[in-house]
Amino acid sequence: MEEQRIVSFAERKKSIGAVAVYSIKDLEKLSGIKAHTIRIWEQRYHIIQPKRTKTNIRYYQDEDLKFLLNVALLNKNGFKISKIAHMNRMEVAEKVAAISEINFESDTQLDALTLAMIEMDEYKFDRIMTTNIAQIGFERTMLEVIYPFLDKLSILWLTGSINPVQENFMSYLIRQKLIVAIDRAPLPSGRDIRKFVIYLPEGERQELSLLFMHYLLKSRNNQVIYLGQDISLSDLKDACKIHRPHYLFTMITESFAKESVQTYVDRLAESFPDAIILLSGYQIAAQPVLPPDNVRLLYSLDQTLSLVS
Secondary structure, eight states: OTTSOOGGGTTTOOOTTSOOEEOHHHHHHHHOOOHHHHHHIIIIIOSOOOEEOTTOOEEEEHHHHHHHHHHHHHHHTTOOHHHHTTSOHHHHHHHHHHHHHHOOOHHHHHHHHHHHHHHTOHHHHHHHHHHHHHHHOHHHHIIIIIHHHHHHHHHHHHTTSSOHHHHHHHHHHHHHHHHHHHHHSOOOOSSSOOEEEEEEETTOOOHHHHHHHHHHHHTTTOEEEEEEEEEOHHHHHHHHHHHOOSEEEEEOOSOOSSSOHHHHHHHHHHHOTTSEEEEESHHHHHSOOOOOTTEEEOOSHHHHHHHHO
């Protein structure tokens, strides 16, 4: 069946130097175009032409995917497929570049970012980010463009439609933008400044979300001590002895190997009785955590934004 994974996909991890291959279902997930529609475009307009394995299973390569993503973006923005079929690839790319800079609808921006990821094109990514930041500001760009893209990225990675190299490439570029934005935010001033220590526990790797929290807090005139990821409770105690924060913030998305999430939360509350502890993440939402008196549970990004505001 065409919908089955092709064995030669090397367990969906396409290594550097090997030819990347995709099933029609991968193309559907990445482009948002139904597999049935892709087949019609192939047969009627010869948009792309799949190759076949020895057992007659169709597959596609990088160039097929990149071109289909461009075609899909144009089609979603009102170009008829019959008109696109008469364009050469350079004309298609030029139209896509123009649309990405003037159409700020969510689907168009997600498609443009997906294309930048597949092509591992830093210039294209930077142009999308720069244009959006100029139009709607950094915070809205993160909330309305980057966060939906990261949601899509996690699904694509879990289903094997992209490889770790592409994910790491995009994560690094987003991380760079966050660090620059944090650096540009003014240092807090005035009386009654709130002091936050933010970190990720041992085993946690959601650094992009923690960096965004750093930006949100600093841009709202809070002092932020950023400890980073993989922080033990003893290291956290050492930092808090020096800084004596008003608030601790962390995210728990993975389950702990040595103790339950509830046990960890209780230890946090007991270790830092003078601080208000703010907790978010998948495990906080998924498990019935009972918060001690100095612990606040944040179940959504909206709750977090409301708190920092």
